[in-house]
Amino acid sequence: MRNVWIIAVREFRRYFISPLAYAAAAVIFLVLGLIFSLNVSFGLPTGQMSPDGRMVMQPLVFVLLFISPAFTMRLLAEEQRMGTLELLLTAPVRDWELVVGKWLGSLGFLLVVIAGTWIFPLLINQFTEPGIDQGVLLSAYIGLAALAAAILAIGVFASSLFSSPAAAYIVGVAITLGLWILGGVRAGLSPASQLVSYFGLVNHYYDNLYQGILHLTDLVYYASLTSLALFLTSQVVESRRWR
Amino acid sequence: MIEANQLSKSYGNLTALAGISFEARRGEILGFLGPNGAGKTTAMRILTGYMPPTGGTARVAGFDVVEESLEVRRRVGYLPETNPLYPEMSGREYLTFMGSLRRVENLDERVEQVLEQVGLEERGDSLIGNLSKGLRQRVGLAQALLHQPEVLILDEPTIGLDPAQIIEVRNLIREFGRERTVMLSTHILSEAQQLCDRVLIIHKGRIVAEDTPANLSAQLAGADRIIVRTTAEAGVLADLLRSVPGVESVALGQQEGVVEVSSAPGRDLRPLLARKIVERELDLLELRTTGISLESIFLQLTQEEQASMSEET
Numbered sequence: 001m002r003n004v005w006i007i008a009v010r011e012f013r014r015y016f017i018s019p020l021a022y023a024a025a026a027v028i029f030l031v032l033g034l035i036f037s038l039n040v041s042f043g044l045p046t047g048q049m050s051p052d053g054r055m056v057m058q059p060l061v062f063v064l065l066f067i068s069p070a071f072t073m074r075l076l077a078e079e080q081r082m083g084t085l086e087l088l089l090t091a092p093v094r095d096w097e098l099v100v101g102k103w104l105g106s107l108g109f110l111l112v113v114i115a116g117t118w119i120f121p122l123l124i125n126q127f128t129e130p131g132i133d134q135g136v137l138l139s140a141y142i143g144l145a146a147l148a149a150a151i152l153a154i155g156v157f158a159s160s161l162f163s164s165p166a167a168a169y170i171v172g173v174a175i176t177l178g179l180w181i182l183g184g185v186r187a188g189l190s191p192a193s194q195l196v197s198y199f200g201l202v203n204h205y206y207d208n209l210y211q212g213i214l215h216l217t218d219l220v221y222y223a224s225l226t227s228l229a230l231f232l233t234s235q236v237v238e239s240r241r242w243r
Numbered sequence: 244m245i246e247a248n249q250l251s252k253s254y255g256n257l258t259a260l261a262g263i264s265f266e267a268r269r270g271e272i273l274g275f276l277g278p279n280g281a282g283k284t285t286a287m288r289i290l291t292g293y294m295p296p297t298g299g300t301a302r303v304a305g306f307d308v309v310e311e312s313l314e315v316r317r318r319v320g321y322l323p324e325t326n327p328l329y330p331e332m333s334g335r336e337y338l339t340f341m342g343s344l345r346r347v348e349n350l351d352e353r354v355e356q357v358l359e360q361v362g363l364e365e366r367g368d369s370l371i372g373n374l375s376k377g378l379r380q381r382v383g384l385a386q387a388l389l390h391q392p393e394v395l396i397l398d399e400p401t402i403g404l405d406p407a408q409i410i411e412v413r414n415l416i417r418e419f420g421r422e423r424t425v426m427l428s429t430h431i432l433s434e435a436q437q438l439c440d441r442v443l444i445i446h447k448g449r450i451v452a453e454d455t456p457a458n459l460s461a462q463l464a465g466a467d468r469i470i471v472r473t474t475a476e477a478g479v480l481a482d483l484l485r486s487v488p489g490v491e492s493v494a495l496g497q498q499e500g501v502v503e504v505s506s507a508p509g510r511d512l513r514p515l516l517a518r519k520i521v522e523r524e525l526d527l528l529e530l531r532t533t534g535i536s537l538e539s540i541f542l543q544l545t546q547e548e549q550a551s552m553s554e555e556t
Contacts, residue, residue, distance in 0.1 A: 003344060006343050006344055007344075010340055017331060082327055082329075083323065083325045083327035084327040084328070085327075086288075086293055086323050086325075086327060087321075087323070087327055087341070087386075088344075089292075089293050090291040090292055090293045090316055090319070090321050090323075091316060091345060092316040092344070092345060093344055241295060242294065
């Protein structure tokens, strides 16, 4: 476990000297800031919109879909391209420790970015009486963290498949988008539609966690997806040894 | 410390190692000599636990490289051929990172020690990406030495270094090899000759020879060569010397007026050659024997191998 921590800390720190990470984080804040200010200037005065702490969270989920794979794309792909994977795989580190450590480092950084978006609900809270519903907000943020963990795990998986970060990015977005689309199927009566809908990436978020409904099943879904992606990544890393 | 038993490795249809067996003892520097693509790197990657062999077994420091890979990796220091490093880290940061993964005790102190050992104490805080190739090679070497491994495996450790650095690195390896086991690969024959207690010559995934550098030279010294230089044209000289009894072949040398004479072993032809030259009233400038080098042994062995293989088919 200590190896996981050592690797996670190193990856986490590395984001703070990475221009790419700053650029990606800047995009997140610019897009959210723009949406927020437009809503406050035009949406709220017309009364079409009520002040809500989650004002920026709906777009944030969408932005994360495209930005998160950028945080994970080089994690394993670059190690492979530069040959440094050989160093890590000949150090006394288990394959899964490497994979989980990389993922945890990226999760740490993304959580810092997500925590930064808390500024928007805080602002709303300042200017409304009697303030916003903190319970719903908390549930939405817990859900967002779980969703981010899953998207990042998928990104780490994509990164293990290639030695080109760009390819890892495209495939990471594609897998995430595919899972997202599955959620477009409304759970009907047929078991098949229920199953497909269950695998949808964001339904668990929008239908429950975002609404302030903190169900264990939704968190289990994200935890399972994360574990599966990380497990598959470990398998891919191990299979590299056999080639 | 290292025992390899019938190790083989194939990548798809390509056979990189065709069943090699060897061992290295404590306090021994074992050289792995062969042309590029002979299977040196593959063998080293198996011994360091990076990849499993297709067939055969190997034990390093008493542990099986497949079954007890982590134990092996704890005890091995490895410098891969490409010397991969993180350019955005400083040498100090990098060594601290690798050292913490290896649970090195008193890590900070040890990092300073090893930086000093490879002569990098001044440049420890420079980003690795800004270091010259030679300095980077030292960072790689420092990483391999950091945890004071029982077995040190170095893939082409002196590649890309300038002559002064090569001498330094060789001294480091020699010092280290006194108490521990070092296995190094090289395609530079003089390096193997100077550094190694024992040399394995590997070609196309097979071991074609194994002995001390001295014994290899003696065993394979089939022919003696004599260098002759006169003021006459080399072509004229060559024709003249071919007529001397005992001469097997005469080749033109690289410099003007120089020829190389090969003779059967055990017969010193120098007096005969000298007499012949003086009889013709040519001015003799140089006449000396030259010992057979590992280089020619190597060429000889690999050519024999090719010849015997083509006979088989």
